[in-house]
Amino acid sequence: MAKIIVFITTFVTMNTLFLLPVFAQTSPSAPVISSQSAVMIDADNGSILYEKNSTIPMYPASLTKIATAIYAIENGDLDNKVTVSENAVDIEGTTVFLEAGEQLTLRKLIQGLLINSGNDAGIAIAEHLSGSVNQFAEDLNNYLKNKIGVEQTHFENPHGLFHPDHTTTAKDLAMITKYALKNREFRDIFGTVEMEWHGKSWDTTLISHHKMLKGEIPFAGVAGGKTGYVDQSGHTLATLAKREHLNLIVITMQSPYKREAYQDTASLLNYGFDHFETTTIKGLSKKDLSKVDFNNKEFIIPENLTYTHLKNQDKVTKKMTKEGKLELYNQNGERINSYQLVEAGSDQEDKKTEPVKKEETSKSGIYVTSLMAGVIIAGFIGFVYRKKRIQKNSYRSFM
Incomplete structure (x- = not known):
């Protein structure tokens, strides 16, 4: 014995x-950051590469405007004229100095909203699309939940000024940004560094507030961004960066100082570009669709599938579930991504394969x-x- x-x-x-x-x-060591919450995802396939308190509700401040912008682009006519109300003019915080009765196109208001973070532009957009700020908040929340699929976001206004019930998470904001970046109009505005602005009472050049985007804090590959701040939220930052074949979104929230939000973002982007790569499951085309036989059913992979992983973790195990999900696991048994496939012969056969939300498995x-x-x-x-x-x-x- x-x-x-x-x-x-x-x-x-x-x-x-x-x-x-x-x-x-x-597994290389992930950066230690000061922001209370953060997430980094692949902008193309949604793979989560880093997260810290990413599902804890936070105040987003002006990162709210990312959601307002994509909602307005998809639900409004960008060439329509919008008449500015007294309610919009009276809003506090950063503005583009709109005048009551002034008329601008919806596109120009969205530019003022994202580039100069104009709260007055946000109110004008909300009233134009929904009739009131309250109704717009309801419409926006329904859109975010049902169209984009986020579940921990509740907005009370279009601009992000403090309200105790106006909250979201870093992960939700990353997914909203990922969705918005599919839209070319949004991408163009999100990545604009400066733009001439000719208003009724204000002629100027709008310059992005994002220091990495405009080159004030040099970082190769930054292609878009949005800043935010109210006392209750601390500094919030959304950043898109591209290098070679990797496109990354970083969201940082509740940073005590502006410089730390940028330092955290730079650290995460360096970590992402240095240690991750994207792999494609190839051989897929419309003429010769890849098929998977499982559980006496035939499933179709209608398009290329990509997943992002650590460079030294290229051994991937593929598994199928009885519901037709293709799951990818790395060599440590952590699930990298999951895709809902389409059953052959169904009316969903032409539908794109979408990633399923990742279930976390810690080391x-x-x-x-x-x-x-x-x-x-x-x-x-x-x-x-x-x-x-x-x-x-x-x-x-x-x-």
Whole structure:
């Protein structure tokens, strides 16, 4: 029995000692940041590459305007004239100095909203599209939930000025930004550094407030951005950056100082570009669709699937679920991405394959699982040993 105990102790100890160095070798250390909440995702496929408190509700401040802008682009006529109300003119905070009765196109208001963060432009857009700010908030929330699919966002206004119930999460904001970037009109405005502005009472050049986008804080590849700040939210920042074949979105929230929001963003982008790459499941075309047979059903992969992963974690395991989800796992057993495939012959056959929300699996969870496996095996050995002792004693009692 003493030998068995020594074996069990050795097994569990070795299982503990040899697990940690593996992670040190295969997984580079993520940056330590000051922002209370942050997330970095692949802008093309939505793979989550870094997160910190990314599902905790926060005040977004002017990052709200990303949602307002894409909603207005998709639900309004950009060439329509909008008449500015007294209510819009009276709004506090950053404005583009609109005048009551002034008429501008919806497109120009969206430009003033995103480039100069004009709160008055936000009110004018809301009243034009929905008749009132309250109705616009209801319409916007329905759109974000049903069209984009975010679940932890509730907005009370189009601009992000403080309201205790006006909250979202870093992850939701990243997904909203990812969705918005599919729209060319949004991308163009989101990436505009400066624009001539000719208003009724204000002729100027609008210049983006985002220091990395306009080059005040140099960072190669920054292609779009939005800033935000109210006292209750701290500094919030949304950034799009592109290098080679990797497009990244970084959201930071509740940064105590403006410089730290940018430092955190730069650290995360460097981490992303240095350590991640995107792989494509190739060989897919409209003429010769890839098919997967599973559970007596045939599923179709109607387009190229991409997933983003650590450069040294290129061994990917593919699994199918009975619901027709194709799941991709890295060499540590962490799920990278999941795609809902389309059943062959269904009326959804032409539908694009969309990523399914990622379920998080932490490294500590893998460690605990491995350690528990060791305990279970050790327990099983002990059980077998005890059973043999009992059988042996029982045999002796019949002698």
